[in-house]
Amino acid sequence: MVKLDLRGRDITDEDIIKVMGEIPREEFMPLSYHSQAYSDGPLPIGMGQTISQPYIVALMTQALKLRPDCEVLEIGTGSGYQTAVLSRLVKKVYTIERFNELSETAQAVLARLGFANIEFFIGDGSRGWPGKMRFDRIILTAAIPKMPESLLGELKAGGLYVAPVGEGGSQRLVLGEKKPVGCTESFICDVRFVKLVGQFAYEE
Ligand code: SAM
Numbered sequence: 001m002v003k004l005d006l007r008g009r010d011i012t013d014e015d016i017i018k019v020m021g022e023i024p025r026e027e028f029m030p031l032s033y034h035s036q037a038y039s040d041g042p043l044p045i046g047m048g049q050t051i052s053q054p055y056i057v058a059l060m061t062q063a064l065k066l067r068p069d070c071e072v073l074e075i076g077t078g079s080g081y082q083t084a085v086l087s088r089l090v091k092k093v094y095t096i097e098r099f100n101e102l103s104e105t106a107q108a109v110l111a112r113l114g115f116a117n118i119e120f121f122i123g124d125g126s127r128g129w130p131g132k133m134r135f136d137r138i139i140l141t142a143a144i145p146k147m148p149e150s151l152l153g154e155l156k157a158g159g160l161y162v163a164p165v166g167e168g169g170s171q172r173l174v175l176g177e178k179k180p181v182g183c184t185e186s187f188i189c190d191v192r193f194v195k196l197v198g199q200f201a202y203e204e
Pocket of ligand 1: 049050051052075076077078079080081082083123126141142195197201
């Protein structure tokens, strides 16, 4: 995976390559998929959801230009694998998942593997983190029609977000930056993600 799907493409951040080389991806998926844990694609994790393709996890993480002092909001905990990668690279990760079952499984795996700098919330991530928090980075791991104000309001000035944005079956992966007034967005690549279902996202 590291040689072909990360270094072999455009992943150049050595910290990300190291972390993804160390985290046992099979721990984040059902036993029946363990033999495919390092293959180049998404895999089912239950509730009709998927653990993302490793290359896309690396690409989104790299786009965020993380620093060790960053506090990151992740929408869509899923298996917890992306959460684990972020957790090793930043000060703290706040992660929201709409399905109880997935969040609880992710929490158990991450605790067993010793990841401690993570806070979990079960609910609609399109509404943002409950309470008055401001984040350095926001990552959406499910597709959204457009970046909602509810999330932009939780991003610090100068903060970055990465999100699959679009209405159709495939989306544009974008890197956004919050400016003193408004945001700028740049295109990374076309992607295909499951939908973010919520008040400021897609309907059920
Ligand atoms: N990054 C994850 C991983 O490594 O396993 C993959 C996440 S999966 C592609 C997208 C996740 O977003 C799913 O677990 C789904 O249940 C979750 N999701 C969808 N709508 C959501 C919402 N409104 N709030 C929080 N999570 C949501």
